[in-house]
Amino acid sequence: xxxxxxxxxxxxxxxxxxxxxxxxxxxxxxxxxxxxxxxxxxxxxxxxxxxxxxxxxxxxxxxxxxxxxxxxxxxxxxxxxxxxxxxxxxxxxxxxxxxxxxxxxxxxxxxxxxxxxxxxxxxxxxxxxxxxxxxxxxxxxxxxxxxxxxxxxxxxxxxxxxxxxxxxxxxxxxxxxxxxxxxxxxxxxxxxxxxxxxxxxxxxxxxxxxxxxxxxxxxxxxxxxxxxxxxxxxxxxxxxxxxxxxxxxxxxxxxxxxxxxxxxxxxxxxxxxxxxxxxxxxxxxxxxxxxxxxxxxxxxxxxxxxxxxxxxxxxxxxxxxxxxxxxxxxxxxxxxxxxxxxxxxxxxxxxx
DNA sequence: AAACAGGTGCTAA
DNA sequence: TTAGCACCTGTT
Numbered sequence: 446x447x448x449x450x451x452x453x454x455x456x457x458x459x460x461x462x463x464x465x466x467x468x469x470x471x472x473x474x475x476x477x478x479x480x481x482x483x484x485x486x487x488x489x490x491x492x493x494x495x496x497x498x499x500x501x502x503x504x505x506x507x508x509x510x511x512x513x514x515x516x517x518x519x520x521x522x523x524x525x526x527x528x529x530x531x532x533x534x535x536x537x538x539x540x541x542x543x544x545x546x547x548x549x550x551x552x553x554x555x556x557x558x559x560x561x562x563x564x565x566x567x568x569x570x571x572x573x574x575x576x577x578x579x580x581x582x583x584x585x586x587x588x589x590x591x592x593x594x595x596x597x598x599x600x601x602x603x604x605x606x607x608x609x610x611x612x613x614x615x616x617x618x619x620x621x622x623x624x625x626x627x628x629x630x631x632x633x634x635x636x637x638x639x640x641x642x643x644x645x646x647x648x649x650x651x652x653x654x655x656x657x658x659x660x661x662x663x664x665x666x667x668x669x670x671x672x673x674x675x676x677x678x679x680x681x682x683x684x685x686x687x688x689x690x691x692x693x694x695x696x697x698x699x700x701x702x703x704x705x706x707x708x709x710x711x712x713x714x715x716x717x718x719x720x721x722x723x724x725x726x727x728x729x730x731x732x733x734x735x736x737x738x739x740x741x742x743x744x745x746x747x748x749x750x751x752x753x754x755x756x757x758x759x760x761x762x763x764x765x766x767x768x769x770x771x772x773x774x775x776x777x778x779x780x781x782x783x784x785x786x787x788x789x790x791x792x793x794x795x796x797x
Numbered sequence: 798a799a800a801c802a803g804g805t806g807c808t809a810a
Numbered sequence: 811t812t813a814g815c816a817c818c819t820g821t822t
């Protein structure tokens with residue numbers, strides 16, 4: 446039985462982990478689950494605790510895409526393109542190990558082999574990225590980056606589902622990570638399909654397109670409701686083919702994405718980085734803009750456009766990793782401020 | 798309770 | 811091209 450981290454005696458999420466299958470996956474390089482899943486690139490991971498399970502000392506519950514076996518010959522048009530979504534618990538014994546343990550629930554309707562789950566994990570966690578080399582190369586750029594990389598050891602850029610990533614980042618504009626997570630979760634509860642372990646898949650574009658603006662607004666989309674609805678509509682109608690974008694050059698993918706409502710330079714670059722794995726892009730939000738201003742522009746405030754140029758110029762094909770390290774460090778520094786969240790320190794209010 | 802955080806779309810310089 | 815503003819939800 447597992448509990449949400451920090452909630453004593455909270456409601457059990459996974460009632461009986463003993464009976465679910467597990468597979469150990471070797472990524473061939475370090476993965477720090479906490480940094481990777483809580484840095485803000487993905488929105489659906491929840492920390493969970495399994496007392497007495499050393500292989501799950503650090504564990505997260507989330508929903509990952511599982512692609513169908515390529516060699517099964519299923520040519521049913523849409524089936525092939527659409528990946529399934531599966532709830533999993535991913536755990537490790539200590540930060541930044543090379544291997545993780547994946548626990549998943551068997552679905553009798555559509556059983557999965559442990560090999561398929563392993564392949565999904567290798568893909569989702571970008572096992573092909575040689576993070577040791579990436580960290581070494583970026584460390585050599587300058588002293589500030591060296592220290593930043595050191596703090597970010599084991600942070601990996603994920604390979605997320607393009608539609609979920611696009612939709613999530615449309616919601617991210619002028620919004621906080623906590624809000625985005627809440628909204629994504631409500632959308633899944635409202636429009637998604639059961640994915641095991643009590644959680645739902647991120648809703649297919651057809652599902653969101655078939656919904657109404659009022660339910661999107663109620664889910665917490667805010668003024669972005671019409672952006673999301675419109676984007677879902679265009680994806681569902683095939684006016685933009687997110688699978689086909691996989692094979693286009695980065696600039697063209699960016700151009701296509703930015704035709705969608707609610708998708709500007711930042712959101713397009715995030716989708717390029719976190720779904721299409723274009724490691725040469727450098728998404729610029731306020732945090733990264735501040736970091737570039739402070740460290741690479743002599744303290745002078747830079748525009749997002751020039752910060753983006755500077756990032757790509759300095760870090761080239763690894764700009765995406767450099768950006769994540771800078772972002773992770775900036776936010777870690779922020780939450781360490783005295784005004785940051787101090788949950789163990791109850792607020793004392795006057796006049797009660 | 799009012800101030801603030803956070804990208805994009807739109808309009809006006 | 812770019813500066814300035816509105817947009818919604820939640821936290822401090």
